[in-house]
Amino acid sequence: MSNTGTPLVEMRDISISFGGIKAVDHVSVDLYPGEVVGLLGHNGAGKSTLIKCLSGAYSMDSGEIYVNGEKATINNPRDARHYNIETIYQTLALADNLDAASNLFLGRELVTPLGFVDDARMEAETRKIMHRLNPNFKKFADPVSALSGGQRQSVAIARAVYFNAKILIMDEPTAALGPQETKMVSELVQELKRQGLGIFLISHDIHDVMELCDRVSVMKNGQLVGTERVADVTDDEILGMIILGKRPERAA
Amino acid sequence: MTDTSHTSTPPANPVKPTDGAFARFLKATELDTRMIGMIGALALIWIGFHVYGAVVNGYGAFLTPRNLWNLSVQTSSIGIMACGMVLVIVTRHIDLSVGSVLGFCAIIMGVVQVYLLPSILGLGHPLIWIIAVLCGVGLGALVGAFHGFLIAYGGIPSFIVSLGGLLVWRGAGFLVARGETISPVDSTFALLGGGPYGAIGYTGSWILGLVGCLGVIAGLLYGRRQRIQFEFPLRPVWADAFLGLLGCGAIIGAVLLVNAYPWPRGIVRQYAEANGIEMPEGGLFISHGFAIPVLILVAVALIMTVVMNRTRFGRYVFAIGGNPEAAKLAGINTKMMTIKIFSIMGFLAGLSAVVASARLNSATNALGELDELYVIAAAVIGGTSLAGGVGTIFGAVLGALVMQSLQTGMVLIGFDAAIQRIVVGGVLVLAVWLDILYRGKSK
Numbered sequence: 102m103s104n105t106g107t108p109l110v111e112m113r114d115i116s117i118s119f120g121g122i123k124a125v126d127h128v129s130v131d132l133y134p135g136e137v138v139g140l141l142g143h144n145g146a147g148k149s150t151l152i153k154c155l156s157g158a159y160s161m162d163s164g165e166i167y168v169n170g171e172k173a174t175i176n177n178p179r180d181a182r183h184y185n186i187e188t189i190y191q192t193l194a195l196a197d198n199l200d201a202a203s204n205l206f207l208g209r210e211l212v213t214p215l216g217f218v219d220d221a222r223m224e225a226e227t228r229k230i231m232h233r234l235n236p237n238f239k240k241f242a243d244p245v246s247a248l249s250g251g252q253r254q255s256v257a258i259a260r261a262v263y264f265n266a267k268i269l270i271m272d273e274p275t276a277a278l279g280p281q282e283t284k285m286v287s288e289l290v291q292e293l294k295r296q297g298l299g300i301f302l303i304s305h306d307i308h309d310v311m312e313l314c315d316r317v318s319v320m321k322n323g324q325l326v327g328t329e330r331v332a333d334v335t336d337d338e339i340l341g342m343i344i345l346g347k348r349p350e351r352a353a
Numbered sequence: 354m355t356d357t358s359h360t361s362t363p364p365a366n367p368v369k370p371t372d373g374a375f376a377r378f379l380k381a382t383e384l385d386t387r388m389i390g391m392i393g394a395l396a397l398i399w400i401g402f403h404v405y406g407a408v409v410n411g412y413g414a415f416l417t418p419r420n421l422w423n424l425s426v427q428t429s430s431i432g433i434m435a436c437g438m439v440l441v442i443v444t445r446h447i448d449l450s451v452g453s454v455l456g457f458c459a460i461i462m463g464v465v466q467v468y469l470l471p472s473i474l475g476l477g478h479p480l481i482w483i484i485a486v487l488c489g490v491g492l493g494a495l496v497g498a499f500h501g502f503l504i505a506y507g508g509i510p511s512f513i514v515s516l517g518g519l520l521v522w523r524g525a526g527f528l529v530a531r532g533e534t535i536s537p538v539d540s541t542f543a544l545l546g547g548g549p550y551g552a553i554g555y556t557g558s559w560i561l562g563l564v565g566c567l568g569v570i571a572g573l574l575y576g577r578r579q580r581i582q583f584e585f586p587l588r589p590v591w592a593d594a595f596l597g598l599l600g601c602g603a604i605i606g607a608v609l610l611v612n613a614y615p616w617p618r619g620i621v622r623q624y625a626e627a628n629g630i631e632m633p634e635g636g637l638f639i640s641h642g643f644a645i646p647v648l649i650l651v652a653v654a655l656i657m658t659v660v661m662n663r664t665r666f667g668r669y670v671f672a673i674g675g676n677p678e679a680a681k682l683a684g685i686n687t688k689m690m691t692i693k694i695f696s697i698m699g700f701l702a703g704l705s706a707v708v709a710s711a712r713l714n715s716a717t718n719a720l721g722e723l724d725e726l727y728v729i730a731a732a733v734i735g736g737t738s739l740a741g742g743v744g745t746i747f748g749a750v751l752g753a754l755v756m757q758s759l760q761t762g763m764v765l766i767g768f769d770a771a772i773q774r775i776v777v778g779g780v781l782v783l784a785v786w787l788d789i790l791y792r793g794k795s796k
């Protein structure tokens with residue numbers, strides 16, 4: 102991948118702090134079409150916080166976001182959706198009392214010509230996409246609180262994939278999944294990549310990342326340690342970046 | 354193995370061979386066991402009071418058209434507000450101010466229709482009641498929106514805002530009327546509170562009942578068509594037929610009941626004289642029919658049910674209750690939603706003020722006192738979870754009916770006020786405890 106031309110997303114010099122704690126401290130990352138960029142770092146490094154600035158969940162204190170080379174204003178999740186940015190949150194962000202279809206379409210319900218929510222059509226659409234993503238999924242009528250961790254995760258993934266995202270943010274998408282479901286997510290990531298989406302993939306499983314990603318950005322204590330092409334570094338070098346916060350010698 | 358690939362649609366809930374007859378029945382009809390339990394409890398209360406009266410006092414007064422008609426009217430005011438309280442509690446809030454807002458709106462409506470408008474429009478002008486009602490519900494909605502604003506944008510807990518409101522609006526009502534009772538209200542306005550003239554009569558009740566039956570049947574047919582169109586599991590035909598019969602039977606039963614309660618003799622004589630009707634030998638039997646406040650309650654309950662189950666707004670109410678964070682991340686403006694929800698609550702408190710002051714034919718400062726507790730109790734007994742995310746309008750109306758049945762029943766059999774309070778309070782706690790047990794089991 103050549104990564105020339107305009108990046109799909111560019112986050113420049115992003116900072117945000119919570120009462121004195123600099124959760125994200127002057128971090129810049131970018132993402133090209135058809136590329137998967139991994140975000141790595143210990144718990145509390147600021148990965149989730151960084152991508153929440155992109156998804157509109159937080160408003161950053163300073164910094165700029167560019168989408169397709171143009172400055173983007175993202176003040177809330179609706180703004181992010183306008184830029185075709187979809188997010189799978191680490192917490193999944195599901196309303197436990199609603200069924201899969203209601204969660205999938207939350208905030209973007211399909212309505213009848215009279216303006217009423219079209220539950221039947223939403224359930225039919227949900228059945229279609231779940232059939233593609235997780236053929237074992239059966240519990241369409243139950244609230245998602247009745248689902249297993251893996252099933253809940255597949256609802257959250259379906260929601261992000263359904264609406265033709267151009268930019269996909271996946272915050273630990275395989276945390277609650279078994280090996281087989283994890284493999285399905287890996288295949289999905291590769292398929293979406295072929296379709297030309299740009300994907301930010303947050304994971305603490307370094308092997309996942311090395312296998313799926315084109316580049317990795319490593320964070321530590323809210324700061325960016327560095328961004329490397331996966332092809333140019335070894336697992337140990339990445340581990341060094343995560344643990345010691347040091348870039349590999351030759352990569353400067 | 355996917356549901357979408359079936360060409361023939363299987364039954365909605367697959368029946369297991371281990372299921373008993375009742376379990377099969379519930380699965381086929383998709384009836385909620387919780388609802389059935391509540392209706393059973395209500396039946397128990399009604400029969401209990403009737404039998405107690407028959408045995409101890411020698412006269413069972415509860416299951417009479419007269420008492421049940423009055424019960425329906427008395428339930429209206431609390432029931433209307435309980436519909437709004439469901440939204441408030443589902444979104445993890447509480448509104449302790451509804452009784453005081455009711456009182457304040459009633460006083461303002463009293464001032465408008467008794468002191469202000471007659472001097473401008475002339476006494477008995479047909480616009481008076483309309484303007485008064487608009488003032489009442491509009492004021493209620495504004496007060497509610499103001500509460501919602503303080504909660505959403507000020508970050509003040511709803512418990513505190515509405516506790517303050519409870520004191521403020523009661524005091525404000527007192528200031529406006531200087532503690533005096535304002536009466537009598539406009540004569541058209543008074544019809545909104547019920548009474549012989551404030552009911553729609555024999556023919557009107559039948560027409561409405563038949564329209565209701567058609568609505569039930571149309572709803573079931575539409576549901577079947579939707580399920581067929583999207584190849585979802587269908588209910589067996591007998592189950593749908595049973596639900597149709599149940600719905601229509603309940604409606605027709607209600608019509609028969611309200612038509613079995615005649616006007617009192619004095620009113621009949623008055624009416625006959627005014628209309629130049631010759632009184633026959635045995636007197637005239639003029640049916641009350643459905644009381645107007647009851648129809649207001651039914652209309653509010655139907656509209657709110659549609660709002661909760663069929664609109665985006667309702668979907669967001671449940672989403673916020675289930676997970677406020679997720680609702681926000683899905684792009685829902687949760688602050689604006691809070692304002693709207695409290696505004697609806699205020700609007701309904703204003704509407705209750707119309708019903709309550711019309712029924713009393715006056716606006717007094719004490720109107721609506723303690724109503725907040727009965728309204729919250731009605732919603733909670735009706736299955737609205739204080740943890741948020743769960744609740745139905747129908748349940749809340751049923752809850753209001755349970756509360757009012759207890760109250761009325763105890764008055765009928767001669768329990769005094771102290772015992773009434775003890776029983777109502779005890780029942781509230783018991784109902785919530787049973788609900789917790791039920792939810793724990795159904796998980």
Ligand SMILES: Nc1ncnc2c1ncn2[C@@H]1O[C@H](COP(=O)(O)OP(=O)(O)O)[C@@H](O)[C@H]1O
Pocket residue numbers: 119122123124142143144145146147148149150151
């Ligand atoms: N809403 C918040 N309020 C206060 N502190 C926060 C908030 N969100 C994140 N933080 C803090 O920011 C830091 C980074 O957290 P996070 O982005 O979740 O890390 P990661 O996803 O890399 O594990 C942590 O110290 C966390 O406590």
Ligand SMILES: [Mg+2]
Pocket residue numbers: 148149150191272
């Ligand atoms: Mg995180």
